[in-house]
Amino acid sequence: MEYLDFELPIKELEDQLDKCQIIGQESNVDVTDTCKQIEKKLEETKKKIYKNLTAWQRVQLSRHPNRPYTMDYVRALCGETFLELFGDRAFKDDKAMIGGLGKIGDKSFMIIGQQKGYNTKTRQYRNFGMANPEGYRKALRLMKMAEKFNIPVVSFIDTPGAYPGLEAEERGQGEAIARNIFEMIRLKVPVIAIIVGEGASGGALGIGVGDKVYMMENTWYSVISPESCSSILWKSWDYKEQAAEALKLTSTDMKKQKLVDDVIPEPLGGAHFDRETAFKNVQEYILKGYDELKDLSTEKLIAKRMDKYSKMGEFKE
Template sequence: MATKVVLDFEKPLFELEEKLHEMRVCLKKSSGEHNLVETEGLNREIEILESKVDALRLSIYQNLTRWQKVQLARHPERPYTLDYIYMMTQDFVELAGDRHYRDDKAIVGGFARIEEEESGFKQTVMVIGHQKGRDTKSNLFRNFGMAQPEGYRKALRLMKLAEKFGKPVVTLIDTPGAYPGIEAEEMGQAEAIARNLFEMAGLRVPIICVVIGEGASGGAIGIGVGDRILMAENAWYSVISPESCSSILWRSWKFKEQAAEALKLTADDLLEQKIIDRIIPEPLGGAHHNPEKMAETVKSVLIDELRLLKGRKPEDLVDERIDKFAGMGVWNEEG
């Protein structure tokens, strides 16, 4: 059985939950022995402890710092792109290769169908996203979710295929950054990302981008230009990671928490800055506490957004998308 990953700020809650579990085990044994006095006493203690656990859970997760949200976004049990695809869609057909060099396993994508039985909504989409691994072997296979140039070229090939057939594009962003190795630079990493930005700006089908975990630098924006930019409640999205920012400014990673505060990289921050359009709520404690519920929420939001964009003229989509990104970061200096 896999060991549960507990973050530092979750330890007080975890200890209480462990104690509560032990008390419930004792209650079960007492009930089996028909010891009514002991059973009633344990029941009262369990009720009191349950209230404490609920209160502490709310206190922790409703008052997270920016650094704590970064930690949640990186949680190894958090659902990744393929998890969302298989939970949200039907008939996913993965497409591989960039038709230039090779297939990058850090980027996955293909056609899939999103449907909602209650409303009768059905839509085929091209879904593309970063994919991380769950253990050392799969992380090496997926390059820790860090795409190389061929990954971005594969993503662009799939987007152009979607445009050819008039299908919307959905991207799921979750990467610590584009792969920084020498070989990636030799193969044209900067050009591949820049080409994606240029081509996505003019793509004549709806594009919805969702930051589901980490959204770091060019690695994220390489599949992050869209008509609608959505972000999970505990995700982060920034030009640089807190650790790298701390390393540059303070010559040490020790100030990563201060860096996270200064970067204002959370969903709330970015909604206020009009970088993103909508926050997708997560189950209390993070998406990994209830992946099925989180996938259901993401699916519902995607259907809402697809309905809004459906039927829009291609030229209107392109014009508004360009205006949207051209307006980011604009400011006036007075005096």
């Protein structure tokens, strides 16, 4: 397990607990009471740290290398029923964007999402979760296929942004994202979007327009990353923590501003500490969201979705 800077007190206590247990196993000394005291202090320390996280610390948790990625959720929720589909039928298959058919519970869904890598080799293969235009066009192709066969769509968002390279711009990155937003607003089937990690800029919006938009507790959703915001405003990354607070990018902030529908709770310490509970919570929200949408007529579904996004950004002075 890798630890973030603010998690080091937890690491120290866990190391102490391990040493205490080893002493008990290798000697005749009774260390039961000592181990219990360390366990109690460890639990108290975890609660104190994770119940008082700053915006920047939540950004760090969303990027934790042990955190489950999109394919982890797909495998856990769909098992052997997931059938991956490839290509945008125009240029090539984008490995940063995955998609396919799968069953969650007893209901079939078209599942799309950004996928990051687990090590240097797979991160390069997945382009660090940053999709090119062909990735967004693949996602749109699959969503239109789902519409044709009346299959609801589930979108898993986890990206530091759309790929900003010259070749991506040459192939129409901005147009591809804008086209997805335009088409998703009027898609004739229910769309459920979940931010499971990073939700940055147009890279997230390109598959993020949904009837239900959920954020996991330790994720962020913003037009720009704290580091980029800091570099623009202060010409340095040193103010990234201040930028994170100012951007109001946490799940709590987004729910308060009515930009997402709900926050999916995570196990203490984050989704990577107890993956099974995280998977169970996500499945529960997907099925609950679908149950609320399945009986709406096509006209009502689209009207509600358009009304929802039209109201965003309204305010009174």
